[in-house]
Amino acid sequence: MTMQRTIIALTLAGGIAALGAPAFAQEHDTPQPPRQKWSFAGPFGKFDEAQLQRGFKVYREVCANCHSLDMVAFRNLGDAGALGYSAAQVAAVAGEYKVKDINDLGSAIERAGRPADRFPSPFPNDLAAAAANGGTAPPDFSVLAKARTYERGFPWFVFDMITQYQEQGPDYIAALLKGYEEPPKGFQLPPNGHYNKYFPGHNIAMPPPLSAGQVVFDDGAPQTVEQYSKDVAAFMVWAAEPHMVARKRIGFQVMIFLIVLAGLMYFTKKKVWSDVH
Amino acid sequence: MSGPSSYQPQSKVLQWIEKRLPIGGLIHSSFIVYPTPRNLNYWWTFGGILSFMLGVQIITGIVLTMHYTPHVDLAFRSVETIMRDVNYGWLLRYLHANGAAMFFLAVYIHMLRGIYYGSYKEPREVLWILGVIIYLLMMATGFMGYVLVWGQMSFWAATVITNLFSAIPGIGDPIVSWLWGGYAVGNPTLNRFYSLHYLLPFVIAGAVVLHVWALHVTGQNNPAGIEPKSDKDTVPFTPYATVKDGFFMVCFCIVLAWFVFYIPNFLGHPDNYIPANPAVTPTHIVPEWYYLPFYAILRAIPDKLMGVAALGGSIVILAFLPWLDTSPVRSARYRPLFRQFFWLFVIVCVALGWLGTKPPEGIYVVLSRIFTIYYFAFFLIVLPLLGIFEKTKPVPNSISESVLGAKA
Numbered sequence: 276m277t278m279q280r281t282i283i284a285l286t287l288a289g290g291i292a293a294l295g296a297p298a299f300a301q302e303h304d305t306p307q308p309p310r311q312k313w314s315f316a317g318p319f320g321k322f323d324e325a326q327l328q329r330g331f332k333v334y335r336e337v338c339a340n341c342h343s344l345d346m347v348a349f350r351n352l353g354d355a356g357a358l359g360y361s362a363a364q365v366a367a368v369a370g371e372y373k374v375k376d377i378n379d380l381g382s383a384i385e386r387a388g389r390p391a392d393r394f395p396s397p398f399p400n401d402l403a404a405a406a407a408n409g410g411t412a413p414p415d416f417s418v419l420a421k422a423r424t425y426e427r428g429f430p431w432f433v434f435d436m437i438t439q440y441q442e443q444g445p446d447y448i449a450a451l452l453k454g455y456e457e458p459p460k461g462f463q464l465p466p467n468g469h470y471n472k473y474f475p476g477h478n479i480a481m482p483p484p485l486s487a488g489q490v491v492f493d494d495g496a497p498q499t500v501e502q503y504s505k506d507v508a509a510f511m512v513w514a515a516e517p518h519m520v521a522r523k524r525i526g527f528q529v530m531i532f533l534i535v536l537a538g539l540m541y542f543t544k545k546k547v548w549s550d551v552h
Numbered sequence: 553m554s555g556p557s558s559y560q561p562q563s564k565v566l567q568w569i570e571k572r573l574p575i576g577g578l579i580h581s582s583f584i585v586y587p588t589p590r591n592l593n594y595w596w597t598f599g600g601i602l603s604f605m606l607g608v609q610i611i612t613g614i615v616l617t618m619h620y621t622p623h624v625d626l627a628f629r630s631v632e633t634i635m636r637d638v639n640y641g642w643l644l645r646y647l648h649a650n651g652a653a654m655f656f657l658a659v660y661i662h663m664l665r666g667i668y669y670g671s672y673k674e675p676r677e678v679l680w681i682l683g684v685i686i687y688l689l690m691m692a693t694g695f696m697g698y699v700l701v702w703g704q705m706s707f708w709a710a711t712v713i714t715n716l717f718s719a720i721p722g723i724g725d726p727i728v729s730w731l732w733g734g735y736a737v738g739n740p741t742l743n744r745f746y747s748l749h750y751l752l753p754f755v756i757a758g759a760v761v762l763h764v765w766a767l768h769v770t771g772q773n774n775p776a777g778i779e780p781k782s783d784k785d786t787v788p789f790t791p792y793a794t795v796k797d798g799f800f801m802v803c804f805c806i807v808l809a810w811f812v813f814y815i816p817n818f819l820g821h822p823d824n825y826i827p828a829n830p831a832v833t834p835t836h837i838v839p840e841w842y843y844l845p846f847y848a849i850l851r852a853i854p855d856k857l858m859g860v861a862a863l864g865g866s867i868v869i870l871a872f873l874p875w876l877d878t879s880p881v882r883s884a885r886y887r888p889l890f891r892q893f894f895w896l897f898v899i900v901c902v903a904l905g906w907l908g909t910k911p912p913e914g915i916y917v918v919l920s921r922i923f924t925i926y927y928f929a930f931f932l933i934v935l936p937l938l939g940i941f942e943k944t945k946p947v948p949n950s951i952s953e954s955v956l957g958a959k960a
Contacts, residue, residue, distance in 0.1 A: 441814075
């Protein structure tokens with residue numbers, strides 16, 4: 276009886292949602308970013324070292340001219356499950372950066388970076404970053420992959436909960452980077468604006484950042500905007516969620532433990548209650 | 553807490569303590585021999601789950617506090633430091649954030665179970681009201697915890713919610729300045745939210761003690777909605793209820809672990825990974841999912857003061873439930889009409905939650921208004937009238953009869 280009511284209830288709820296659906300569809304003329312295959316998706320996902328290294332190269336040579344990464348330290352590059360760099364490689368990368376510091380005499384100096392330093396920002400402060408970029412500071416990359424998404428809408432977000440689709444951020448970023456095109460007829464693009472089909476409102480301040488052949492990959496990966504976009508998006512996911520691989524690995528162990536425990540508890544419960552029922 | 557204890561400790565040390573402080577007897581009578589109705593279903597395990605979740609929140613919260621910095625310039629970064637550099641900091645934070653969501657999920661199930669089986673009816677009115685107080689405290693605590701992250705949604709949620717008080721005629725604006733500790737949401741606001749977010753969970757714990765005390769005085773309601781009449785109707789809390797609660801608690805932990813380890817940001821808003829910026833308003837300001845139905849009610853009403861009154865009223869009305877529901881029959885099992893209105897109420901709450909995520913325009917406003925009317929009508933019209941007009945089914949004579957009757 277109760278089950279029957281529940282079904283009626285769910286059907287009604289679906290009906291109500293369907294009522295709202297047309298209004299929802301009109302609201303968005305922005306296409307949904309295509310879904311990519313990511314090595315780190317799913318319950319057993321791991322970062323692809325080569326992809327992170329390529330993404331880091333794209334970040335360093337292109338994005339880092341405007342975008343900071345100031346919550347990530349050089350030492351993180353050598354962390355387990357990250358880019359696979361050795362301690363010597365991390366030190367070498369850090370040494371290529373100039374870091375602001377104060378010496379023993381109290382004078383402001385610039386010294387070579389050390390693994391414990393965080394990535395220095397391209398601008399001295401937010402105001403300088405904004406002034407150099409038409410009024411708005413380019414966002415920091417540290418958690419940007421978690422701060423960007425696109426709306427999935429009902430009922431997709433319910434399925435996402437079960438299928439663990441959590442890669443809306445990198446899908447959006449990868450799509451955005453290659454989403455530049457000519458504005459359609461009648462679209463009023465303000466001066467210094469750029470038309471991007473995936474950007475909400477389509478008017479993005481950032482000029483198209485990537486072009487084919489711009490970054491040289493030495494592992495034979497195609498040097499296309501498509502590849503650059505994916506690699507840098509993967510790198511940004513790692514930067515935003517550096518412990519993701521450990522999280523999923525521990526999660527699997529916890530799940531096994533809890534499921535076995537639940538089974539044992541269930542049979543204990545059955546045994547205890549057998550004289551009552 | 554139920555009558556004189558029959559507790560006789562074996563060990564000399566425990567006997568010595570028991571003569572001076574009968575705490576062993578208290579635990580024994582409350583959690584060992586305490587009689588629970590034998591027909592409780594799994595919906596009754598959520599009380600234990602909620603106590604467990606409160607413990608999880610307090611423990612993870614205390615450790616997070618050791619690493620968090622409540623300052624507008626440092627808060628966001630300190631959260632990221634927890635995520636990156638504190639050992640298992642990501643686990644603590646994701647447990648705490650998703651734990652709060654699961655805490656609310658459990659409390660909603662617990663409350664709806666109470667409504668379905670009429671658990672608030674005489675003599676459990678005080679027990680129910682204590683529950684409503686706990687829920688209100690949870691809402692305040694959850695809201696202030698969300699602000700501590702100091703992302704865009706934190707900041708703007710704080711701005712929107714505190715601004716609600718400005719709707720109070722005459723003294724609204726001074727009250728808001730007093731809440732903020734300034735002329736806008738700022739560092740004093742963050743500091744007091746931090747202080748209160750640490751304090752309120754212990755107030756909740758105190759209220760939970762009262763809630764459990766009241767429960768152990770009246771005894772539990774049960775799916776049949778009739779009081780136990782003999783020993784045949786009950787089983788001792790341990791091992792029967794403990795093992796059953798334990799089993800379902802582990803099942804609940806599987807759901808919690810799914811969120812924590814696999815989809816930790818699913819319930820959060822991506823904008824809260826953007827540091828708070830008073831100069832930039834997000835396109836849509838949305839609260840956490842567990843406040844969405846109330847947010848929809850607030851926005852359904854065009855007048856600000858009336859909207860705030862409706863928001864407050866939608867929660868306060870719960871405290872009057874024992875007197876609004878006039879039916880002498882407790883359980884929805886024997887109330888065919890009530891059962892339909894109840895499920896409609898559940899659908900309306902879910903639908904209001906969905907509407908809370910939508911911009912307040914067009915069809916969404918119309919739907920919000922219709923559902924808001926039903927929300928209040930359920931309490932103010934349906935429940936009082938059902939008690940008069942509903943033809944209830946015959947209630948069994950005893951719990952054991954209802955159990956055996958169902959089997960035959």
